[in-house]
Amino acid sequence: MMTNYKNTLFKFRNIYRYFSSALYITGDKAQTTFAVLTPIIDFEKQIIHKEDLIKNVTARGLKINVDDLIKHWIFFQDIVKRKQILEITRADISQTIGKLLKCPDADPLEIEKFKIHAKMVKDDLKNLKESSYDIEETTMVKVLSLPNILHSKTPLNDENILYTHLKKPEFDSLSHMDKGTELKYIKYLDPFTCYLKSDAALFEIKLLNYFRQALLKLNYIQFSNPNFCRSVISEGCDEICHSDEKMFGIEEQHHEESNINKLRLCGSASLFSFMAYFSRHLVPQNAFSLKYFNLGKIYQPVKEKSIRSLFSLSQQTVLHIFTADLENSPDNLDILVDQISKIYDPLGIHYRIAILPARELKKAESLRISIQMYSNFEKQYVEIGNVSLYSSYLSKRLLFTYSDKKERRYPEVTSGSLLNFHKFLGCVFENSDKNVLTGFLNKLNNV
């Protein structure tokens, strides 16, 4: 029987690429990487609503075979059960040996037989444990790679426009880079390096202050967050694989290579930074709702050969909001749209607010509100801000909890970049044939 297990385990180890996750640390890795937390995994509950899960995966266009995953899950659970049986058997045998040793009439041959049995069970358990770490990690990483549930208002096909302000500017325009460079507002060298000059730099400061003041009036509280996070947070908030492609890693002195909880540069105005604050912490129930914001940067790798654009830079200035509510709170979609429009309308620009269809969501998102301006050069809408609903998905992965009647609960998180300044600036340049920044600065001085 054990040989069969070993063969199957071996097959599994060869089928799947071995990937090390900082979010889910198995026993063998715990010696080199501190297990910061263990995510809540409720796959058993998801299996009950298997059809919903399949619909969700299909709507998002994900290549996940739910049936295969369930098979792996069952196989892994089988191993867990077998480990438990072996542990119980080992305990039973050692108890029996203990009793026999105390008994003066005991047959030494029988004791020896039990000892041999005990050794066999111990060896089996050791082998099973060692080989099951790979299976455990592969299965858990796959389960943790499942998407969040879809919000009932997330459209399955096309985006749903909730609000439009002013008319779309229909004229042809040069690209914002050409206009910005010609007006001496931009000095661009590569996706890492984009300077904003004179009124463009002032506009950045003033516009962010305008948003800041508006949020303070809406009783949001300002945070000043760190710009670094560790892999456990990036994996908790986003996908476990591909972190290296999506986020900058930092070389750290005295950091062992075997420690997979790496330092990453995410930017303070990000979901990562807020989730790092609350991860593996309990917040008193009466503190909710939480409404916070941070004004700062986001950093992300961009292909070196990307086209010259403010829309794809390695560093962008962002105002990020983060709210958390008790489980099963009514969704605050209408309130959010109302708040966004109250902040954006006075700026006198054309923009629209849309709910994106399922296929455009990130796995962690349940619903995404997209704030869009029109690019007269690209002839398409560009997302200059967004707010996403995450339900309890992130809280469960990163242990952000509260207690209700002594039971652990997981807050529902809503978060997003309310304004990405660089993208906003690009659209502003293209939405007008004049130099509009002076007018904007005057307007912001008077708002």
Add this chain to the structure above:
Amino acid sequence: MFCRYIRKTLRITNSIKCCKSTIAWNIPKYPEFNINFLCDPNNERQIQENILRRKGVGNIKLANELKKQIEKIEVNAKENEELQTQFYEELSQIPNQTHPDIVSYGDEPKIIKVVNNKKLFTFKCLEFSDIVKRLNMVRTEQLGNVCGNRSYYILGELAELEQALINYFIDELIKSGFEVISVPDILPRDIIERCGMNTRGERNQVYTLESKIHASNMCLSGTSEMALAGYIAGDTFSEADLPKKLAAVSRCYRAETSSIAEERGIYRVHEFTKVEMFMITTPETSDETLEEIKNWEENKFSSLGLHFQVLDMPPHELGAQAYRKYDIEAWMPGRQVYGEISSCSNCTDYQSRRLNIKYVTKDGVTKFVNTLNGTACAIPRLLIALIENGQDEKGFIHLPEVLHNYMRGKTSITRQKGIPELKLVKNKK
């Protein structure tokens, strides 16, 4: 003859592009050092003494030896190219010259001015970390495994105060004729090193992006001085355009660590926000400009009601790039120490030679500019000074009058009730 040869070599090498990360930057492969001065055997002793005085690195003897070897080899020989690289490598290690006034200071800085008096308290002052813990304004605990060591969050009204300080200093800089530039925080290693900061080795202060994965040789900027110097790299100004005054707000990243008791809490951290001044002048006016920057800083810190002392720093406290440096240390009554909150330096032509920043005089002669920099506002330290000086017995922090408008009319801040107390959750599988 040798100079002519060097000039010829430089003309060739100027057109050679640098490493991948600096391709877009307008910087020469080899800096245009003041070879006439550095390689004059009569100056060797003086340069060596300067290196020793500054306790810095640099081997002028070796540089001169390399120069002699280069002169013996054919210009086009492969060995010549290698020697050239070595020669410029050695020259780039030589620190800037030192202002004659400070040569006699020995190891101690000279206090040149004391501004305002120490504030008197009728109760026992608390230090910053105790105050912000009591008022729930900063979180530093349990962050190493999620954000990195020495991370911190500034919360609620204290985060508003951080923003108020940035806005106040930016407004004051604009009034003083500075142009604000929004700068990148990730820079090529070359730019950082040419500004005078070491980026390699065990004890360097510079974070590097993982080279196996991302573009190689990209580092996190320790101060926007580097981004601003890079911004004008390769530029030639007319004398009439000088002085040029630039300013930037940026996040500064420092890999340094500290276990000194005085530097506990958020006194020395791995990242912080800073408003920086950067000035470009003619060599004739840079001494005077340094005094202007110092006076500007004194004036602003005085407007915040702080008691502070201005120090003229001794040679060994200067970075390789600085010719002279003033530090401003504010009194922190909770800690009972003076803590550095600002500094300003004259780098003369150290950075401009390495980054090829020049100007044309009224007479049509092209020369290297001088660069200077100064801290307008470095957040954690300035917050420490303001919070410790503004505290009262009842748990309020009284704010300087000039900041009231920037704080939505608030004259004081107190306990942050909107920030919940957190309880660590035990890990269980």
